Amino acid sequence: MATLMTERKRSALTRGRLPKYTPYAIAVSAVIVAAALMALAGFNVFGWAFLAAVLFVVGNVSSSAIVEGRRKATDKLATSLVLGAFLVALLPLISVIWTVLVNGVPGLITPGFLGSSMNGVTGAVDNASVANHTPVMGGVYHALMGSVLITLWATLISVPVGLLTAIYLVEYSDGNKFSKVITFLVDVMTGIPSIVAGLFAAAFFAMILGPGTKTGFVAAVALSVLMIPVVVRSSEEMLKIVPNELREAAYALGVRKWRTIMKVVIPTAISGIASGVTLAIARVIGETAPLLVTAGFATTINTNVFAGWMASLPTFIYTQIMTPTSPSNPDPSTQRAWAAALLLIILVMLLNLGARLVARIFAPKTGR
Amino acid sequence: MSKRIDVSDLNVYYGDFLAVEDVNITLDAKSVTAFIGPSGCGKSTFLRTLNRMHEVIPGARVEGKVLLDGDNLYADGVDPVTVRSQIGMVFQRPNPFPTMSIRDNVLAGVKLNSRRMPKSDADALVEKSLQGANLWNEVKDRLDKPGSGLSGGQQQRLCIARAIAVSPDVILMDEPCSALDPISTLAIEDLINELKDEYTVVIVTHNMQQAARVSDKTAFFNIAGTGKPGKLIEFAETATIFNNPGQKSTEDYVSGRFG
Numbered sequence: 046m047a048t049l050m051t052e053r054k055r056s057a058l059t060r061g062r063l064p065k066y067t068p069y070a071i072a073v074s075a076v077i078v079a080a081a082l083m084a085l086a087g088f089n090v091f092g093w094a095f096l097a098a099v100l101f102v103v104g105n106v107s108s109s110a111i112v113e114g115r116r117k118a119t120d121k122l123a124t125s126l127v128l129g130a131f132l133v134a135l136l137p138l139i140s141v142i143w144t145v146l147v148n149g150v151p152g153l154i155t156p157g158f159l160g161s162s163m164n165g166v167t168g169a170v171d172n173a174s175v176a177n178h179t180p181v182m183g184g185v186y187h188a189l190m191g192s193v194l195i196t197l198w199a200t201l202i203s204v205p206v207g208l209l210t211a212i213y214l215v216e217y218s219d220g221n222k223f224s225k226v227i228t229f230l231v232d233v234m235t236g237i238p239s240i241v242a243g244l245f246a247a248a249f250f251a252m253i254l255g256p257g258t259k260t261g262f263v264a265a266v267a268l269s270v271l272m273i274p275v276v277v278r279s280s281e282e283m284l285k286i287v288p289n290e291l292r293e294a295a296y297a298l299g300v301r302k303w304r305t306i307m308k309v310v311i312p313t314a315i316s317g318i319a320s321g322v323t324l325a326i327a328r329v330i331g332e333t334a335p336l337l338v339t340a341g342f343a344t345t346i347n348t349n350v351f352a353g354w355m356a357s358l359p360t361f362i363y364t365q366i367m368t369p370t371s372p373s374n375p376d377p378s379t380q381r382a383w384a385a386a387l388l389l390i391i392l393v394m395l396l397n398l399g400a401r402l403v404a405r406i407f408a409p410k411t412g413r
Numbered sequence: 414m415s416k417r418i419d420v421s422d423l424n425v426y427y428g429d430f431l432a433v434e435d436v437n438i439t440l441d442a443k444s445v446t447a448f449i450g451p452s453g454c455g456k457s458t459f460l461r462t463l464n465r466m467h468e469v470i471p472g473a474r475v476e477g478k479v480l481l482d483g484d485n486l487y488a489d490g491v492d493p494v495t496v497r498s499q500i501g502m503v504f505q506r507p508n509p510f511p512t513m514s515i516r517d518n519v520l521a522g523v524k525l526n527s528r529r530m531p532k533s534d535a536d537a538l539v540e541k542s543l544q545g546a547n548l549w550n551e552v553k554d555r556l557d558k559p560g561s562g563l564s565g566g567q568q569q570r571l572c573i574a575r576a577i578a579v580s581p582d583v584i585l586m587d588e589p590c591s592a593l594d595p596i597s598t599l600a601i602e603d604l605i606n607e608l609k610d611e612y613t614v615v616i617v618t619h620n621m622q623q624a625a626r627v628s629d630k631t632a633f634f635n636i637a638g639t640g641k642p643g644k645l646i647e648f649a650e651t652a653t654i655f656n657n658p659g660q661k662s663t664e665d666y667v668s669g670r671f672g
Contacts, residue, residue, distance in 0.1 A: 219471045220471075288508070290504060290506060290508040291508055291510060291511075292469075293466065293469060293502075293504065293508075294504065294508045294509075294510070294521075294572070294575075295510075295521070295525060296466060296469060296494075296497060297464065297466060297497055297501060297502035297504075297576070298497070298498070298501070298521055298522035298525065298575065298576070298579055299494050299495070299496075299497040299498025299499075299522065299526070299579060300494070300521075300522070300525040300526055301494050301526075304525055304526065304527070305525070308524075308525050309510060309512075309525065312512040313510075313511060313512055409511040409512050409559070409561065
């Protein structure tokens, strides 16, 4: 019988290892040293954080290089760079959300903000509310309705056009010249500045209905110019990943091509298509420039997209900031603008959550 | 119902590339015919020309005649959809529709064509097709569950049930067992033996024991080299092909000396 070999005290398979608490210790000392250095040069929070981060990375990497060897040190350096880049990318997002929350919540919770329009809210009303310290009057109901209706009509135009284009590209074109041209043009359309889309819609309706035609529908057309390429692209990708085997299985059962597309291909891809559409909506609901030149400004509720000027959340924010209702007391207008901005962010967030929900609801069911 | 297939002077192309050259073969009704041969020799390509699935691939075309009980599949004005509803196909990898339940998968041929069918008839068809595919006992309690939740062998039998639910005259099988374990393979082979009582069955296989076990007649395809067209070398009773082949290359292939 072979004797068991005893375990060696120091394994030949391991190298020096820093204790687990080392990074925390280095972090604490980096923060303290940075604070001391900043106190000498004149203290500010941003410089302190930056210096502490640099000191931490240098300390962490060099200690690891001395004790643990080069590979571990490189690993730590790369980890620090990746994490640093992530924090830098996150900073503006958090800053924006925080600023909008702080400035927008007071306006958003003012009674009547969601339920009333700016109809009858004049400079005198704002001056009075500031003078008497009463709640700010006026609201975004008209702008909210405008945004929802314009986006709804833009979706009604874009989804059929975009989806049918994607179906042509994936199912019928066989990669011919025409389809390559379409793909190229769709890519170009994705990059069109939004103001150009607005000018196109304004000029188009000026030509057929007379100059100065500004309605919600014109705005919807402008937005759909921005939305169609997004819908085409996302639907195309989703249709492409439907396995060819499923199409062949349907053909082999004697099913016609268009029925195969309607009943096999699209249902299989519907979750991706629906979430792509929702994201496209989220992308255009915050567009400002095309709405300025197509829907005009309104202070009253207009639910008819085919007649009259229409307000929307982005243009509401723009007008409230640029031309306050009461030039001598701009604070109520500023408050309304921030509240509308918060509302817009909440809408976009809800749409994104909706996209996830839609994707989950429509996803092919599995289970035994 | 089952029908015979007569193929004469068939050339199959991908674009300008001649993939299979000059095939003449007769597939008897109510029998199992196996196609064997090395990879890339055109067995599957030829099989797909028998129900006009070949032309689904862009640029693919066919010259020659395929007669289904005397009707040329490639005559002017023949609708490939009609052809495919009479000649069903089972693919190499099981491909049930992921959005449909087991029941809907079986009824796919009916439902996708929006044919109306009373529920009692539909239920009867589901049971008959699943029993025909030896799957009924395994799935009868969970017909409303997704077809993708079944095991690979069960999925393949579900695909066979789906194919026989449209009551075709001929069933083509393109390596139906290559993705399956030996037990599932056995189940499918038993099923093929039962299917030939009612259908004309054509099966492509890489497994020579399988060809010997299930088929009445065997066709050996071969290819002279890369870029050359595949050809039908020999077609005879299965026992003849395996025991007393007429061609040297057939003998080499079935005895494992090459390929």
